[in-house]
Amino acid sequence: MQIQSKLPNVGTTIFTVMSQLAVEYNAINLGQGFPDFMMSEELVSLVNAAMQKGNNQYVHMNGLPILRERLAAKCNKLYGSNIHPESEITITPGGTYAIYTALTTVLQPGDEVIVFEPAYDSYIPNIEINGAKAIAISLQFPSYQIPWDEVKSKVNSKTRMIMINSPHNPTGAVLSENDIAQLRAVVKDTNIIILSDEVYEHLIFDNITHQSILRFPDLLERSFVCFSFGKTYHCTGWKLGYCIAPKELMQEFRKVHQFNCFTCDSPKQFGLAEYLQNENAYNNLGAAIQQKRDYFRSLMKETSFKCIPSHGSYFECYSYQGLSDLNDKDFAIHLTKNFGVATIPVSAFYKNAEDNKVIRFCFAKKEETLNIAAEKLSSFIK
Ligand code: PMP
Ligand code: GLN
16 A cells, blocks of 8 residues: 655654664663653652542643643743743643644645754654745854844745744754844744744753743744653653643644644643642752763763763764764764764754764763763774
């Protein structure tokens, strides 16, 4: 039987490819972004207790009300927003789903969406499956800043959305106040909708303030903002997140959501609602993960790889310029097979596989894991 592919140019995601290779070659997996340390045992107990108490049936299609209330209170306190839990928050099965649903809610065939590359690998396929066109703009290498003049030159009457992601995967770049001012200038007097991927909101380092779109009412009124519990609570396998958007946009989002997912895992929502009362759990996260970044960086100093500093996320990128002539994908495969460390080649985040000889490491790992990886990497000399 034959069908016409909706995504003819798409293969298997690089995260799965590299994780599989890591298993096959028994390599340390610093590729796919997930922690190898235990999540909060308190949160695990809260979810267990919710199941024991019988909270195992469908909750409200938009998410457990008390969870949405506590999320709204958290955001309003952290970002000075005025989010209404009933009409402006929807719990989703992960951040990726929230992003896909927001794009599907808005896009019509022929629309253009500005995305910055390197871009998280789901963005462009999510745009294209909706019949829209991704207008990819490369972040400036190696600072990975947004070239705003180029953005201005690419905006036209077909531009329907702009996607931003801060802290940024894979580079760890973060948006500044100036970036927000530039974004404001670009969207002013247009119908452009912003999709802000903020799954790493708490994983931000060096005393930098997260420039959440939730801080800016004039931008939030035209935005979908996507979050992930998996990243905040080190439980990526739970696949739970949420989307925040103004009422009118959220109404349309929920029409798409209700016939795709309808409602998410209930015991975890009960557990998360309780655990959200513990403000330290998210407020201390940046410092804890920064320690891991700093530790990893100190180990990498002893290797031949050159650091491209990360200011947020689970990731730091390193250049191997001058160390090998292989392209980054082949280099990542070579490192996995022959040196026992799996990474992600950054060209996988570009539509045309732009290769700057950069690979991404996930440092959200136990020190012992990072030690072994660094030891293996230090044996890599041209
Ligand atoms: N956006 C980015 C940039 C990510 O790195 C991730 C991590 N997977 C997601 C969205 C989605 O997270 P989730 O696992 O909650 O779908
Ligand atoms: N977000 C994670 C990463 O960037 C992985 C998610 C996935 O495997 N799709 O590595």
